[in-house]
Amino acid sequence: MTVITKTIAISTAGAGGIVDITDLVAETVQAGEISSGTVTIFVPGSTGGLTTIEYEPGLLADLPEMMENLIPSDHDYRHDRTWHDGNGFSHLRAALVGPDITIPFVSRKLTLGTWQQIVFLEFDNRSRRRELIVQIMGE
Numbered sequence: 001m002t003v004i005t006k007t008i009a010i011s012t013a014g015a016g017g018i019v020d021i022t023d024l025v026a027e028t029v030q031a032g033e034i035s036s037g038t039v040t041i042f043v044p045g046s047t048g049g050l051t052t053i054e055y056e057p058g059l060l061a062d063l064p065e066m067m068e069n070l071i072p073s074d075h076d077y078r079h080d081r082t083w084h085d086g087n088g089f090s091h092l093r094a095a096l097v098g099p100d101i102t103i104p105f106v107s108r109k110l111t112l113g114t115w116q117q118i119v120f121l122e123f124d125n126r127s128r129r130r131e132l133i134v135q136i137m138g139e
Contacts, residue, residue, distance in 0.1 A: 001137060004032055008041075008132045010120060012048075015073065015090065016064040017122035020055045021132070022110070025118055028134050030108045037138015039110070042100040044133065047090040047124035049097030055117040063121075067093050073125070090123040097121055105138075 008024045021041070029039050041050055053059055070093075077088025101118060104111045112118070122128060 001037075001139060002034055004034065004136045006134045006136070008134055010130050010132065012120070012122035012124075012128050012130065014127045015123055015125045016067075018053075018055075018060055018063065019120040019122070020117050021120050022055075022112070022117040025103070025134065026110050029105050029110060029136060032108070032136050034136050034138040035108055036106045037136060038102050038104050040100055040102045040135045040137075041118065042133040042135070043120065043130060045094075045099075045130070047087060047094050047122075048128075048130060049094045049099060049121040049123065050101040050132075051097055051119060051121065052101065052112070052116045053119050054115040055119060056115075067123075071096065085125075087123075087125045090125055093121075093123040097123075 006028050010019050012019060025039060025041060043050060071089050073089045079088035079091060080086055
C-alpha cells in the first residue's frame with residue numbers, strides 16, 4: 001500500500017464560513033499515482049471541522065443557524081473566562097463535527113453522491129488561513 005500526504009491551503013472569513021473543498025480534494029487525488037483507495041482530509045486545530053453537505057444556498061444558511069441553536073455564540077463559556085478569546089463556542093462546534101473525513105475513490109474519482117460536496121466549516125470567531133492535511137492511501 002502506498003501513502004501520499006499533501007496539503008490544501010484555504011482562507012476563511014470566520015465563524016459560519018463554509019468552504020467547498022470538493023474540487024481541491026478531487027484534483028489532489030487525480031494528480032496522484034494511486035488509482036483506488038481512500039483519501040482522508042484533516043484540519044489541524046481545534047476550531048474547524050469537515051463534513052459533507054449539498055452545497056446549496058438553503059443549506060448554507062441552515063447549517064450555521066443549526067449550529068447557533070445547538071451551541072450559541074453568546075453563551076458564557078468557561079473557556080472564554082479562562083482565555084478571554086470569545087471562541088468557546090468555536091471549540092465546541094468543532095468537537096461536535098470532528099476534524100476529519102475519509103472518502104473512498106476508484107480510478108482516481110471520488111465516490112461522492114450526486115449532491116454531496118466536501119466542506120470545511122470555519123467555527124473560529126476570526127478569519128483564518130488553514131492548511132488542511134490530505135492523506136491518500138491505496139494502490
